[in-house]
Amino acid sequence: MKSMYPRRLLCRSLVLSTLLVGCSSSSEPATKAGTKAAQAESPSPHKSDSITAKPGSSSPKAKPPAMDAPGQETDIAAALYPASGLQWKRHAAIEADLSRALELPAEALCQEFGRQSCTRTVHLVPLGGNEPFNSGMFEPPAEPLATTPTVVDRVVLTACANRVSLDREAGDAAQVFSQFSLAAEAPAPSDPAAQAMVTDLFQRLLGRDPEQDELELVATLARDDTDAPVAATDFAKLACYTVGTSAEFLFF
Amino acid sequence: MSSRIETSMSRRLPTGSTWITWASLVGMALPVQARPTAPTVLCQEQASIPECSGKVAECSLCHSSVDPPQWNGFGAAVLQSLDRDITFEEALPAALADLADQDSDGDGINNGDELAMGTAPGDAESRVPLRPSNGPTEVAPEPPAYDLPFAFRRVNVLYCGRSPSYEEMSTFIKAASTQDASREQLHEALDACLSSEYWQQKALPRLADKRIKPQASLGPDTDLHLGRIRVVLGDYNYDYRLWRYILSSDRDMRELLTADYHVIEADDGTLSVTRELIDKVNPDDLAGGQPLVPERRAGMITTQWFLHLNTMVTALPRTTAAQAYRAYLGADISALEGLMPVAGEPVDVDDKGVDQARCANCHSTLDPLAYAFARYEGAPQRDRMRGEASEAAAPMETMPMETMPMETMPMEGAVNDDPAAEDYDPLANIGGYNENRPFERIPGWDDEVERPHLMGEPVADLIEWSVNAANSDQFKRNLTLMFFQHALGAEPNLAQQAEFNALWHSLPEDEYSANRLIHRLVDTHSFGAPQ
Numbered sequence: 001m002k003s004m005y006p007r008r009l010l011c012r013s014l015v016l017s018t019l020l021v022g023c024s025s026s027s028e029p030a031t032k033a034g035t036k037a038a039q040a041e042s043p044s045p046h047k048s049d050s051i052t053a054k055p056g057s058s059s060p061k062a063k064p065p066a067m068d069a070p071g072q073e074t075d076i077a078a079a080l081y082p083a084s085g086l087q088w089k090r091h092a093a094i095e096a097d098l099s100r101a102l103e104l105p106a107e108a109l110c111q112e113f114g115r116q117s118c119t120r121t122v123h124l125v126p127l128g129g130n131e132p133f134n135s136g137m138f139e140p141p142a143e144p145l146a147t148t149p150t151v152v153d154r155v156v157l158t159a160c161a162n163r164v165s166l167d168r169e170a171g172d173a174a175q176v177f178s179q180f181s182l183a184a185e186a187p188a189p190s191d192p193a194a195q196a197m198v199t200d201l202f203q204r205l206l207g208r209d210p211e212q213d214e215l216e217l218v219a220t221l222a223r224d225d226t227d228a229p230v231a232a233t234d235f236a237k238l239a240c241y242t243v244g245t246s247a248e249f250l251f252f
Numbered sequence: 253m254s255s256r257i258e259t260s261m262s263r264r265l266p267t268g269s270t271w272i273t274w275a276s277l278v279g280m281a282l283p284v285q286a287r288p289t290a291p292t293v294l295c296q297e298q299a300s301i302p303e304c305s306g307k308v309a310e311c312s313l314c315h316s317s318v319d320p321p322q323w324n325g326f327g328a329a330v331l332q333s334l335d336r337d338i339t340f341e342e343a344l345p346a347a348l349a350d351l352a353d354q355d356s357d358g359d360g361i362n363n364g365d366e367l368a369m370g371t372a373p374g375d376a377e378s379r380v381p382l383r384p385s386n387g388p389t390e391v392a393p394e395p396p397a398y399d400l401p402f403a404f405r406r407v408n409v410l411y412c413g414r415s416p417s418y419e420e421m422s423t424f425i426k427a428a429s430t431q432d433a434s435r436e437q438l439h440e441a442l443d444a445c446l447s448s449e450y451w452q453q454k455a456l457p458r459l460a461d462k463r464i465k466p467q468a469s470l471g472p473d474t475d476l477h478l479g480r481i482r483v484v485l486g487d488y489n490y491d492y493r494l495w496r497y498i499l500s501s502d503r504d505m506r507e508l509l510t511a512d513y514h515v516i517e518a519d520d521g522t523l524s525v526t527r528e529l530i531d532k533v534n535p536d537d538l539a540g541g542q543p544l545v546p547e548r549r550a551g552m553i554t555t556q557w558f559l560h561l562n563t564m565v566t567a568l569p570r571t572t573a574a575q576a577y578r579a580y581l582g583a584d585i586s587a588l589e590g591l592m593p594v595a596g597e598p599v600d601v602d603d604k605g606v607d608q609a610r611c612a613n614c615h616s617t618l619d620p621l622a623y624a625f626a627r628y629e630g631a632p633q634r635d636r637m638r639g640e641a642s643e644a645a646a647p648m649e650t651m652p653m654e655t656m657p658m659e660t661m662p663m664e665g666a667v668n669d670d671p672a673a674e675d676y677d678p679l680a681n682i683g684g685y686n687e688n689r690p691f692e693r694i695p696g697w698d699d700e701v702e703r704p705h706l707m708g709e710p711v712a713d714l715i716e717w718s719v720n721a722a723n724s725d726q727f728k729r730n731l732t733l734m735f736f737q738h739a740l741g742a743e744p745n746l747a748q749q750a751e752f753n754a755l756w757h758s759l760p761e762d763e764y765s766a767n768r769l770i771h772r773l774v775d776t777h778s779f780g781a782p783q
Contacts, residue, residue: 082747082778083778084779084782087741140458
């Protein structure tokens with residue numbers, strides 16, 4: 001349990017990968033989906049575009065070609081297929097999705113100093129909202145702010161930690177992390193209980209089953225960088241946080 | 253393109269960057285008069301180009317600055333091509349035609365194609381992203397396909413405020429045997445979302461914020477007092493309810509500008525209509541009801557909050573007209589958008605100096621818009637306050653003077669001794685109608701001269717103004733743009749332009765229903781084909 005956040009998984013997290021260095025695809029295969037490039041190219045909600053994009057794989061969809069030099073022969077029509085970029089999931093949907101996935105009331109997801117809602121009040125604007133009545137802010141931010149990655153981190157990790165804490169106290173009556181005892185060490189990555197928890201998290205947070213490589217990769221969070229088992233609660237938190245900060249969860 | 257040089261220059265002007273440099277150096281010294289008629293002429297000639305599609309071309313198409321006037325490469329070329337023997341308005345179409353095959357900004361695409369595609373012919377950075385050609389045997393890439401599960405998830409997040417659950421997603425993917433069946437499921441899900449509490453009470457109101465501009469400190473729940481008067485400028489909840497009501501349940505969106513009713517909400521959330529006058533809740537509140545008679549109502553732009561907040565004490569409600577134009581027709585005059593000047597304007601009826609050249613660019617459009625609002629009251633005037641109304645405000649006990657707009661406040665001793673004032677109580681008519689208001693507030697007002705106009709055309713009053721606005725392409729485009737931006741996070745790009753135009757053109761067929769518009773939007777590739 002030396003490392004609470006193994007780098008290979010931090011790099012897979014959308015939010016942290018924007019802040020970390022050393023998340024290059026060439027240095028470590030497991031980091032391939034965590035880079036900014038992966039964020040830009042892989043965030044489709046479907047299995048084929050899951051968070052474990054293959055190295056060198058390309059999107060099946062045609063993309064507008066890059067700008068060429070003036071005067072060069074060009075094909076204008078090919079650049080004009082209507083299509084959609086991804087939208088940023090904002091505060092209301094993040095709150096609702098986390099609340100449903102973790103079976104927590106909205107007010108139990110994240111409170112600053114135990115008093116103010118992270119999603120509705122304190123971090124409303126970085127999460128894409130606006131408050132017109134008292135703040136005079138009549139429009140939400142058009143794009144994520146500089147603090148948005150940190151705030152998303154804060155909200156998701158807190159919500160995951162709150163659920164894990166409640167489930168550990170609940171013991172056999174745990175509502176989400178019920179696949180193994182949270183009072184002991186994490187099960188082995190290959191243990192069906194570990195894989196069941198990961199599968200459940202994918203279903204709860206992403207609305208789909210994990211691919212086999214996704215399942216195996218997230219399950220490795222049960223071990224630290226020295227291959228020693230982490231605490232079951234840490235495994236649960238990290239797995240929840242990893243899936244909950246994936247590009248697939250945060251964009252639609 | 254919004255200015256015209258009137259000069260006796262006889263030599264031909266240099267072109268391109270040379271001209272711009274030259275013009276920049278001498279521009280201030282040129283005898284220049286603002287005649288912002290060019291956008292209108294362009295759009296009359298080329299109504300189908302994106303720059304004129306449901307809007308008026310912007311000055312930046314030709315100008316790098318309008319005060320002092322400076323031109324980009326395209327604008328300079330237009331200027332050079334004008335026939336000086338006829339008027340600017342007569343000469344412009346021919347000049348544009350002459351320049352269609354030229355490439356004024358040197359980006360490799362000629363001006364005519366740029367106008368047709370919606371890029372700026374005077375800006376080399378504005379152009380369609382192009383793909384290098386690899387020769388005649390190259391196979392064009394497949395266009396992105398509509399992705400039903402992607403669209404299903406997007407519909408749920410946007411209009412229900414949550415992602416579909418694992419069970420919902422699985423059911424959607426597995427249950428539908430055909431594309432058509434999946435589409436049907438998609439639209440059933442959308443219907444459910446558009447009826448949801450999230451959409452109607454959380455998401456829809458946020459789309460109105462910049463149009464209503466609420467302020468809690470001056471709203472129905474304010475704690476701000478001036479003496480015993482509670483400083484309520486109005487109750488913007490009426491505005492939000494009207495907005496929600498009209499943009500739901502297949503109602504006609506044009507009623508945003510034509511409704512002669514207000515909307516009230518029952519305890520169970522049910523919205524219903526009333527055409528009655530509405531008294532303020534508390535007699536000691538400055539305002540808070542809806543005193544405007546139904547026959548003078550024009551939906552969102554004549555609520556008490558809208559009129560009071562925007563007009564305040566101004567004699568000619570320019571800010572009110574500008575906000576109505578911006579909020580519902582999508583043209584921000586302060587950003588040189590939507591300029592459609594009226595001949596002979598501005599006359600500077602209230603002697604504010606707006607007939608100066610640097611002001612006239614915008615005020616030749618704005619002032620005729622504002623005439624239509626001149627009979628609608630904003631804040632009460634101290635010198636027209638009746639004695640008892642004024643006395644009600646005294647003494648000023650708790651007033652934080654530095655924070656208050658004093659012109660709006662009734663003050664002790666501000667009693668109007670004019671007997672005519674006995675028949676009219678401005679404190680009871682905030683946001684109301686007063687036929688005599690322009691004569692009382694603007695010496696020299698003449699109805700025959702100060703004729704209201706909308707988009708260059710005369711209108712009788714605000715009611716006709718609002719009806720014409722509601723039926724305009726600008727209104728259709730603006731409301732469609734609002735829903736498009738909400739769904740896709742940005743204005744339509746070049747590739748999405750055709751679908752966007754088809755959407756707002758469909759509004760009459762759909763009886764201006766917001767819900768039907770959203771259904772059409774969801775069916776577009778712009779919505780459902782991920783890049």
